[in-house]
Each structure stands twice: as C-alpha cells, then as structure tokens.
Amino acid sequence: MAALPPYASNTQIAWHYGFRVLCAMIFFFLIFPILVIIPLSFNAQNFFTFTPEMLRLSPEGYSLKHYEDFFTSSSWQSAMWNSLTIAPLATLLATVLGTLAAIGLSQSHVPYKSAIMAILISPMIVPLIISATGMYFFYSRIGNFLVNDVGLPLDAVNFAKIVLAHAALGTPFVIITVTATMVGFDRSLTRAAASMGANPVTTFFQVQMPLILPGVISGALFAFITSFDEVVVVLFLGTASQKTLPWQMFIGLREQISPTILAVATIMVALSIMLLTTLELLRRRSERLRGLSPS
Amino acid sequence: MSSSETLSVEEQLAAGQSDDGIVRAADGTPLKARLAKALRREKLRSFLMISPLLLFIVFSFLLPIGDMLFRSVENQIVQNTLPTVVEELERWDPASGELPDEETFAALAKDLKVAVEERIHTRLGSRLNYEESGFSGLFRTTGRAVKKMESGPYKAQFIEADKDWGELRTWVILDSFKAPYTSGYFLSAVDAENTAEGVQMKPENERIYLQLFMRTLWMSLAITFMCLLLGYPVAYLLAQLPARTSNLLMILVLLPFWTSLLVRTSAWKVLLQGQGVINDILVWIGIVDDASRLVLINNQLGTIIAMTHILLPFMILPLYSVMKTISPSYVRAAKSMGANDWTAFWKVYFPQSVPGIGAGAILVFILAIGYYITPALVGGTSGIFISNRIAFHISTSLNWGLAAALGAILLVLVLLLFYIYDKIVGIDNVKLG
Numbered sequence: 001m002a003a004l005p006p007y008a009s010n011t012q013i014a015w016h017y018g019f020r021v022l023c024a025m026i027f028f029f030l031i032f033p034i035l036v037i038i039p040l041s042f043n044a045q046n047f048f049t050f051t052p053e054m055l056r057l058s059p060e061g062y063s064l065k066h067y068e069d070f071f072t073s074s075s076w077q078s079a080m081w082n083s084l085t086i087a088p089l090a091t092l093l094a095t096v097l098g099t100l101a102a103i104g105l106s107q108s109h110v111p112y113k114s115a116i117m118a119i120l121i122s123p124m125i126v127p128l129i130i131s132a133t134g135m136y137f138f139y140s141r142i143g144n145f146l147v148n149d150v151g152l153p154l155d156a157v158n159f160a161k162i163v164l165a166h167a168a169l170g171t172p173f174v175i176i177t178v179t180a181t182m183v184g185f186d187r188s189l190t191r192a193a194a195s196m197g198a199n200p201v202t203t204f205f206q207v208q209m210p211l212i213l214p215g216v217i218s219g220a221l222f223a224f225i226t227s228f229d230e231v232v233v234v235l236f237l238g239t240a241s242q243k244t245l246p247w248q249m250f251i252g253l254r255e256q257i258s259p260t261i262l263a264v265a266t267i268m269v270a271l272s273i274m275l276l277t278t279l280e281l282l283r284r285r286s287e288r289l290r291g292l293s294p295s
Numbered sequence: 296m297s298s299s300e301t302l303s304v305e306e307q308l309a310a311g312q313s314d315d316g317i318v319r320a321a322d323g324t325p326l327k328a329r330l331a332k333a334l335r336r337e338k339l340r341s342f343l344m345i346s347p348l349l350l351f352i353v354f355s356f357l358l359p360i361g362d363m364l365f366r367s368v369e370n371q372i373v374q375n376t377l378p379t380v381v382e383e384l385e386r387w388d389p390a391s392g393e394l395p396d397e398e399t400f401a402a403l404a405k406d407l408k409v410a411v412e413e414r415i416h417t418r419l420g421s422r423l424n425y426e427e428s429g430f431s432g433l434f435r436t437t438g439r440a441v442k443k444m445e446s447g448p449y450k451a452q453f454i455e456a457d458k459d460w461g462e463l464r465t466w467v468i469l470d471s472f473k474a475p476y477t478s479g480y481f482l483s484a485v486d487a488e489n490t491a492e493g494v495q496m497k498p499e500n501e502r503i504y505l506q507l508f509m510r511t512l513w514m515s516l517a518i519t520f521m522c523l524l525l526g527y528p529v530a531y532l533l534a535q536l537p538a539r540t541s542n543l544l545m546i547l548v549l550l551p552f553w554t555s556l557l558v559r560t561s562a563w564k565v566l567l568q569g570q571g572v573i574n575d576i577l578v579w580i581g582i583v584d585d586a587s588r589l590v591l592i593n594n595q596l597g598t599i600i601a602m603t604h605i606l607l608p609f610m611i612l613p614l615y616s617v618m619k620t621i622s623p624s625y626v627r628a629a630k631s632m633g634a635n636d637w638t639a640f641w642k643v644y645f646p647q648s649v650p651g652i653g654a655g656a657i658l659v660f661i662l663a664i665g666y667y668i669t670p671a672l673v674g675g676t677s678g679i680f681i682s683n684r685i686a687f688h689i690s691t692s693l694n695w696g697l698a699a700a701l702g703a704i705l706l707v708l709v710l711l712l713f714y715i716y717d718k719i720v721g722i723d724n725v726k727l728g
Binding site for chain 1 (some may be wrong): 334337338340341342343345347348351352353355356357358359360361362363368369505525528531532544546547548549550551553554555556557558559560561562563564565566569570571572575604607608636659664665666667668671672682685686689690695698699702705706709710713
C-alpha cells in the first residue's frame with residue numbers, strides 16, 4: 001500500500017490511485033467547511049457566499065468590517081469577556097481536582113477503583129442535554145436559596161453555577177490524560193526522593209509534577225476547550241449577563257444570521273490551531289521524556 | 296556484595312525472628328501488622344486525594360441528575376393542593392360510572408378556597424393541563440366561582456360554575472393523579488396514557504414521542520454508518536502511510552476535532568443554504584437550475600451531513616489506533632499463499648480491524664443520540680432529535696416532568712450503550728487526541 005511494487009498490474013495501479021483520490025475527497029470534506037469560512041469572513045458585503053468581486057480577487061470585494069463589528073459590538077465583547085473569565089476558572093478547578101484524583105487513582109491499592117472511575121468519568125458520557133436539565137433544576141433551587149435566604153448577589157451566584165457546571169464537565173478529560181501519563185511514571189523516583197528526606201509535598205512538586213506536567217497541561221487544554229465551546233449548559237443555567245461566545249453564536253445562527261459570526265468563527269479556528277500545536281508539542285515532549293522516539 | 300554485609304543481613308534477620316517464628320520489624324511489632332498498617336495508610340492517602348473530586352462530582356453532577364430522575368415520577372402537587380379531596384376520593388370507585396358524592400364536592404370547595412387564598416390553584420391547573428387540555432381554564436374559572444360559594448349543596452354549584460365538573464373524565468384524571476408518585480410522565484413519554492380502563496396507547500394522531508425516539512435512533516444510525524463509510528478508508532490510509540506523511544495528514548483530522556462545534560455548524564449553515572456556497576457552485580457548473588436550488592438545510596439531510604462531519608474524527612481516531620497495531624506481515628503472508636488483494640484484505644485485515652469499528656461506531660452513536668445544538672440549528676422541524684424536544688419542554692412548554700421522563704429514557708439508553716462500549720473497549724482505554 002505504501003509504495004506500488006514494480007510488478008503491479010493495471011487494476012492494482014488503478015485501485016492504488018483511485019483509493020488515494022477517494023481519501024483526498026474525504027479529507028477535503030473534513031477540512032473544506034473550516035477553510036471556507038476564512039475568506040468569507042473578509043467579505044465586504046453582508047452575504048454568506050462569494051461575491052463576483054471576491055472571485056475576481058479585487059480588493060474592494062474584501063474588507064475587515066465584520067472583524068470591526070466584532071471588536072466594537074458591546075454584546076460580542078461582553079460575550080467574549082464572559083467566555084474568557086468562565087473558561088479559565090472552570091479549567092483551574094477541573095485541573096486541580098482532576099490531577100489530584102488521577103494521582104490518587106493510579107496508586108496500586110485503591111478499593112472500588114472501577115466504580116470510582118465510572119463516577120468520575122460520567123460527566124463525559126451523559127448527554128449534555130441531560131446534564132443541563134438536571135443542573136437546571138438542582139442549581140436553580142440552590143441558587144434561589146443562596147440569593148433569597150443567604151443574600152448573595154444574584155450575578156455572582158449565576159456566574160458560580162456556570163463555572164461549577166463547566167468544571168464538572170471538564171474533569172473527565174483531566175482524569176483521562178493524567179492517568180495516561182501516570183502509566184509511564186516511574187514510581188521509584190518518588191521513593192528515591194522520600195528516601196533522601198523529601199516530604200510528600202516537596203516530592204510531589206519537585207519530582208512528580210514536572211514529569212506528569214505534559215499530561216496535566218493537555219488535560220487542562222481539554223477542560224478549557226470544553227468550557228470555552230460549551231453552549232447547552234450555559235443556555236439552561238445562564239442569564240443574559242452570563243452570555244458566552246458560543247451562546248451569542250447560537251442565538252446569532254438561530255435568529256438573524258449575521259456575517260459577524262464568520263469573523264468570530266475565524267478567530268476561533270485560529271485559537272484551535274494554536275491549541276492543536278501546543279498539544280502536539282506536548283505529546284512529543286512527553287514521548288521524549290519516556291525515551292520513545294517521536295514518531 | 297561482600298561477605299561481611301551478607302552476614303550483617305543474616306544477623307538482622309536473626310534478631311528480627313523471635314522464638315515463636317513470627318517475622319518482626321525493627322521495633323518488634325510483627326512484620327505482617329506493619330505491612331497491613333502501611334497498606335492502610337496508602338489506601339487512606341489515595342482516598343484523600345480522590346475524595347475532593349468525588350464529592351465535587353457527586354454534588355455538582357450526580358445529585359442534579361438524580362434530582363431530575365426523581366422529577367420524572369414526582370407528583371405531590373395534587374395532594375398538596377387538594378388534601379381533603381384526595382382523602383375523599385379514596386372512597387370513590389372510578390369504574391362505577393357515577394360522579395363522586397356531595398362530600399367530595401364539599402371537600403373540593405374547602406380545599407379550593409384555601410388554594411385560591413394562597414394563589415396556588417392555577418399551578419395545579421397547569422400541571423393537570425399536561426394530562427388533558429382544559430384543566431388550566433377549569434381551575435381558573437372555578438377559582439373565581441368558589442369565592443362566592445357560601446354553603447352547600449356544592450355539587451350543583453360546581454357544575455354550574457363549569458360543566459366539566461359534571462364530566463366523569465375530569466374526576467377520573469384527578470383520581471389517577473392523586474398519588475404522590477406517578478407513572479404518568481413516563482407513559483406520556485412513550486405515547487401511552489392512564490384511562491379508566493387502564494394503560495392504553497394514545498390515539499394514532501397524538502403519538503409523537505415514540506416516532507421521535509425512532510427518528511433519533513435511525514438518524515444516529517445513519518450518521519454512524521456514514522462516519523464508518525468515510526472514516527474507514529481514511530484510517531486505513533493513515534495506518535499504511537509512513538509516519539511522517541500520516542502525521543501531516545492527521546492534522547486534517549485533528550483540526551476539525553479541535554474546532555468549536557458552533558464554528559463547524561455555522562460553516563455548514565453557510566455552505567448548505569439555498570443561496571449558499573454549494574448551491575452556487577452547482578448552479579455555476581450547471582448541474583442545478585437557478586430556479587430549483589437544492590434544499591439541503593433545515594431537514595434531515597442537513598442534520599446528517601453536518602453531524603457526519605462533526606463526528607467523523609471520533610470514528611477515525613479509534614479506527615486508526617486499532618489499525619496501527621495490525622502487523623503488515625499477516626496480509627503479506629496471505630498474499631504469499633496466493634490470496635489476491637481483495638481476499639487478503641477481507642479475510643485477513645478486515646477481521647482484525649473489527650474492534651476499532653466497534654469502538655468507533657459505539658462512540659459516534661452515543662455522541663449522536665444526545666446531540667442538541669446541531670439539529671437545532673440545521674435540522675428544521677423534520678431533522679430534530681429527542682434532545683430538542685426535552686429542551687422545548689424545559690424552556691417553552693414548562694412541562695418539566697415530561698422533560699425529565701424523556702431524559703431518563705435517553706439516559707438509560709446511553710448508559711446501556713456505554714456498558715457495551717466498556718465491555719468492548721474499556722473506559723480506561725479511552726484515548727484523546
């Protein structure tokens with residue numbers, strides 16, 4: 001398959017190239033929708049298709065007006081700031097709790113390991129609509145109690161609800177990635193540190209943490225993107241002042257589809273390219289650390 | 296090791312071993328007890344590390360889900376609003392074909408007066424309205440009338456206020472929902488209802504949920520099949536190519552995987568519209584006439600196309616990781632023994648890739664069956680899933696019990712599938728990226 005042998009028959013040659021053309025078409029299907037929105041976001045008109053000016057590549061067909069719109073519109077800006085405050089907080093919570101639990105789970109003698117694992121992974125399995133429904137009922141009751149009886153400010157309570165919900169949805173990814181790195185972790189290193197007089201906290205931060213860091217960071221990135229991209233739970237739990245970027249996009253797509261969405265989408269594609277690159281670098285680093293050659 | 300050291304170890308052992316033959320640690324306690332203690336401490340430590348997250352997940356995730364499941368059977372509103380009526384109805388037999396007696400009507404007057412005072416009678420009306428339309432209005436008009444009712448006999452006065460009180464059906468429904476727990480929501484969720492003659496299917500033209508469940512299932516199956524059809528060749532190619540090339544091509548799979556769901560959905564909305572890119576290209580080539588542009592969006596086709604694209608990486612990644620482990624020597628051996636390319640693939644390679652198909656297909660199916668955002672945006676009315684109906688009942692119709700019952704059925708379905716997935720692949724083997 002990798003290379004065609006010199007004795008290949010005509011049918012084999014035809015099949016070889018035909019198969020590659022088929023695969024190229026599938027790759028095109030995968031990548032085309034993402035690439036097509038990038039030029040469209042520079043459209044000078046409020047259309048969602050290529051105008052004749054754009055096809056002629058003449059400069060008046062292109063403009064940055066949709067980007068300008070995004071950076072000046074107050075609703076888009078507040079949505080972006082909401083996303084950029086909720087996601088890091090949820091990521092922090094998910095990463096700290098998830099890493100700790102993953103290290104605990106990878107010890108050799110943990111009772112009920114598989115049951116605990118199933119519970120911790122469950123937010124990833126349950127369909128979002130069900131998680132959102134459950135949280136909607138439960139959190140609104142607790143939220144009402146906190147606002148009416150304890151007297152906490154309403155906005156802070158609503159904000160906390162979304163951060164907690166997103167943290168819960170992000171933890172399974174941290175657990176999975178950190179547990180995977182813990183498999184390659186040499187336990188005698190912590191024993192060596194302990195034998196030389198380091199206390200458990202020092203051992204953790206000086207010896208264990210640097211080695212499992214790639215797993216922790218990729219888990220954190222997964223948790224971040226989970227929160228940053230999440231819309232169902234926000235739609236149910238949030239109020240207008242917690243409107244996030246995906247929520248704003250959802251409304252924009254459902255009601256009046258404005259070309260600003262394409263500019264936002266392009267910015268988000270750039271963000272995912274950055275994430276993908278970071279993850280790839282981390283993967284290579286972790287393989288180097290384990291003594292495997294980067295494949 | 297020098298002989299003096301060996302000796303010292305033996306000496307230590309001799310010191311640790313007392314007359315009774317029990318191996319002891321340096322401080323004289325039996326070694327067995329010391330080891331058990333160390334094991335206990337280690338267990339405690341790992342438990343302490345796990346417990347913060349475990350508590351967090353239980354409180355922020357499992358309890359809310361449990362609360363939702365409880366809501367699908369909870370029905371205390373009738374008993375809380377009309378406590379005396381519920382007591383009186385114990386004596387009444389719905390199958391008798393007669394209206395309840397005067398005492399029940401008197402109880403109704405008493406309870407309703409209290410309820411009107413507390414302004415909760417309309418809430419009961421809208422609750423019962425989910426079972427039979429008309430209850431909302433019935434309770435509103437009766438709420439106004441009951442204030443003027445000074446003394447009995449109440450039966451005639453109620454029937455005069457609203458003739459529905461004279462209908463047997465009103466009382467049958469009230470009677471069947473007097474219990475604090477009900478199967479009513481679950482029955483509605485599968486298009487059945489509780490009648491005087493027991494559980495029956497609703498009339499043909501009122502059945503919507505079973506059909507919606509079936510549609511969700513078949514569309515998820517169609518999406519899974521499309522993903523397999525497109526994912527298998529790509530995974531095969533990636534597994535065969537040298538690492539350098541396949542890593543480059545892998546980016547084309549991973550970039551969509553990492554791109555926001557809403558970005559991909561908006562891309563498809565832009566592509567598939569009547570005035571969108573695909574239709575423009577087709578018109579430009581001349582395949583489609585400008586007047587008869589294809590309807591690709593706001594129907595089942597739109598949902599299937601967009602969701603196949605969104606879920607395709609979830610099929611390719613598990614397939615690839617399984618195919619990567621299939622040694623090429625098997626196929627070479629088959630060919631050396633005279634198998635042609637197709638036989639070698641079908642009889643030797645394909646069976647070894649079946650675990651990957653199983654893993655990918657179940658993963659895609661589980662993800663597809665609970666989808667909400669994409670069907671809501673590109674599915675129109677014919678391409679929506681059960682999730683969209685749940686969302687509708689939560690935010691628009693406010694029939695939360697029915698939403699919870701539909702959610703519970705969906706949850707059981709997904710957990711069942713996941714159990715199978717766990718048996719085939721194992722949760723621990725879930726790989727990301």
